[in-house]
Amino acid sequence: xxxxxxxxxxxxxxxxxxxxxxxxxxxxxxxxxxxxxxxxxxxxxxxxxxxxxxxxxxxxxxxxxxxxxxxxxxxxxxxxxxxxxxxxxxxxxxxxxxxxxxxxxxxxxxxxxxxxxxxxxxxxxxxxxxxxxxxxxxxxxxxxxxxxxxxxxxxxxxxxxxxxxxxxxxxxxxxxxxxxxxxxxxxxxxxxxxxxxxxxxxxxxxxxxxxxxxxxxxxxxxxxxxx
Amino acid sequence: xxxxxxxxxxxxxxxxxxxxxxxxxxxxxxxxxxxxxxxxxxxxxxxxxxxxxxxxxxxxxxxxxxxxxxxxxxxxxxxxxxxxxxxxxxxxxxxxxxxxxxxxxxxxxxxxxxxxxxxxxxxxxxxxxxxxxxxxxxxxxxxxxxxxxxxxxxxxxxxxxxxxxxxxxxxxxxxxxxxxxxxxxxxxxxxxxxxxxxxxxxxxxxxxxxxxxxxxxxxxxxxxxxxxxxxxxxxxxxxxxxxxxxxxx
Numbered sequence: 001x002x003x004x005x006x007x008x009x010x011x012x013x014x015x016x017x018x019x020x021x022x023x024x025x026x027x028x029x030x031x032x033x034x035x036x037x038x039x040x041x042x043x044x045x046x047x048x049x050x051x052x053x054x055x056x057x058x059x060x061x062x063x064x065x066x067x068x069x070x071x072x073x074x075x076x077x078x079x080x081x082x083x084x085x086x087x088x089x090x091x092x093x094x095x096x097x098x099x100x101x102x103x104x105x106x107x108x109x110x111x112x113x114x115x116x117x118x119x120x121x122x123x124x125x126x127x128x129x130x131x132x133x134x135x136x137x138x139x140x141x142x143x144x145x146x147x148x149x150x151x152x153x154x155x156x157x158x159x160x161x162x163x164x165x166x167x168x169x170x171x172x173x174x175x176x177x178x179x180x181x182x183x184x185x186x187x188x189x190x191x192x193x194x195x196x197x198x199x200x201x202x203x204x205x206x207x208x209x210x211x212x213x214x215x216x217x218x219x220x221x222x223x224x225x226x227x
Numbered sequence: 228x229x230x231x232x233x234x235x236x237x238x239x240x241x242x243x244x245x246x247x248x249x250x251x252x253x254x255x256x257x258x259x260x261x262x263x264x265x266x267x268x269x270x271x272x273x274x275x276x277x278x279x280x281x282x283x284x285x286x287x288x289x290x291x292x293x294x295x296x297x298x299x300x301x302x303x304x305x306x307x308x309x310x311x312x313x314x315x316x317x318x319x320x321x322x323x324x325x326x327x328x329x330x331x332x333x334x335x336x337x338x339x340x341x342x343x344x345x346x347x348x349x350x351x352x353x354x355x356x357x358x359x360x361x362x363x364x365x366x367x368x369x370x371x372x373x374x375x376x377x378x379x380x381x382x383x384x385x386x387x388x389x390x391x392x393x394x395x396x397x398x399x400x401x402x403x404x405x406x407x408x409x410x411x412x413x414x415x416x417x418x419x420x421x422x423x424x425x426x427x428x429x430x431x432x433x434x435x436x437x438x439x440x441x442x443x444x445x446x447x448x449x450x451x452x453x454x455x456x457x458x459x460x461x462x463x464x465x466x467x468x469x470x471x472x473x474x475x476x
Contacts, residue, residue: 004474004475005473005474005475006474007472007473010473077432078472079431079435079459079460079472080459080460080462080467080468080471080472081472082472083459083460084460084461217461218460218461218462219461
């Protein structure tokens with residue numbers, strides 16, 4: 001067997017990157033969780049501000065991680081799985097940053113709905129289900145990244161399909177209700193936006209899954225097309 | 228022209244086997260890098276390509292190597308080496324010759340070339356080796372009076388002067404500073420338009436920079452051969468991965 005070399009500096013850098021990615025993912029998941037919770041009850045200004053702060057933290061952390069990645073590339077000239085890990089981290093930070101931003105957008109929409117004196121709409125239950133599904137998807141994809149295991153994300157499209165089905169149902173329902181004037185157009189529009197944000201978060205979770213698959217296998221999965 | 232095909236090549240130094248059943252093809256007018264730890268057989272492999280291996284006492288081989296479809300061991304060795312030039316690790320200009328004489332040496336040895344033709348070939352070769360501008364006013368100066376990087380480009384010019392189809396380079400930059408290395412790498416980049424280049428290097432980043440194909444060898448065996456970007460991004464073999472990521476050496 002060949003003599004093993006540790007490459008300590010690179011290995012330590014990659015380990016630190018992994019921890020940074022874990023922290024970023026935890027912040028993003030927390031943002032979705034809080035945003036989802038505020039669909040059923042109005043967030044206090046302090047609670048809303050907390051989500052906004054998380055969103056800013058995510059952005060700052062993303063920038064730090066990008067710098068870490070650029071430094072690792074510049075200083076250690078990584079190749080193969082090391083290079084794939086670093087470039088995948090860079091790509092995933094963009095997904096997680098967008099997830100944080102959508103969570104903030106959801107809270108802002110929820111605030112606007114409640115500011116008009118509107119109680120939570122019965123269809124919020126479906127949005128909450130979408131929130132739960134997306135949290136699960138992001139968690140699955142991030143665990144796959146941290147464990148360097150593509151198996152958990154092989155079927156991430158199925159969860160995305162479930163989110164998309166809910167999205168289509170909520171969208172159709174809201175449009176019908178707005179047409180029938182059983183919901184004010186401005187409130188209906190806010191729910192449609194929230195619906196859209198969850199659908200986008202789901203797409204970003206799928207994107208993370210694809211990146212993880214590439215990182216682990218070296219092959220980029222083809223984009224799944226729905227019939 | 229300049230397509231090498233190596234088929235089931237085994238090479239030996241006395242009783243010691245240096246290459247084991249190596250088969251690969253060097254596509255024409257491309258740069259192929261051979262990487263691997265010391266003693267893996269990469270230099271032996273390129274020395275087989277221009278039959279320098281057989282010059283070593285008690286060295287032998289089995290298997291075939293063809294150049295453009297013709298087995299090289301059926302060719303005249305001198306003619307083969309004219310078609311397959313070689314540049315070594317340490318620049319080795321002829322010590323008693325001027326810059327001009329170094330480049331012209333191969334043509335003069337062949338004989339039959341008029342002075343004006345040799346002048347043109349010296350100019351063309353020095354131009355191709357990206358050295359002309361630096362030496363044009365000092366063609367009568369000694370070759371060994373140039374800097375290390377210039378000497379290596381002089382050796383490349385010397386190899387190019389006899390219009391080879393293939394250029395073999397055995398760690399051509401290992402004795403050079405980064406600027407001289409960059410000049411040689413730029414030169415290799417340009418040479419692939421007209422020549423098949425095979426470069427042995429310990430510097431994996433250099434392989435990644437200059438080569439379209441890369442072969443990884445270990446303990447006399449060819450472990451993996453692929454497009455350079457594929458080999459460095461997603462190698463198929465774990466051994467390749469361990470080596471290029473620096474996990475063993």
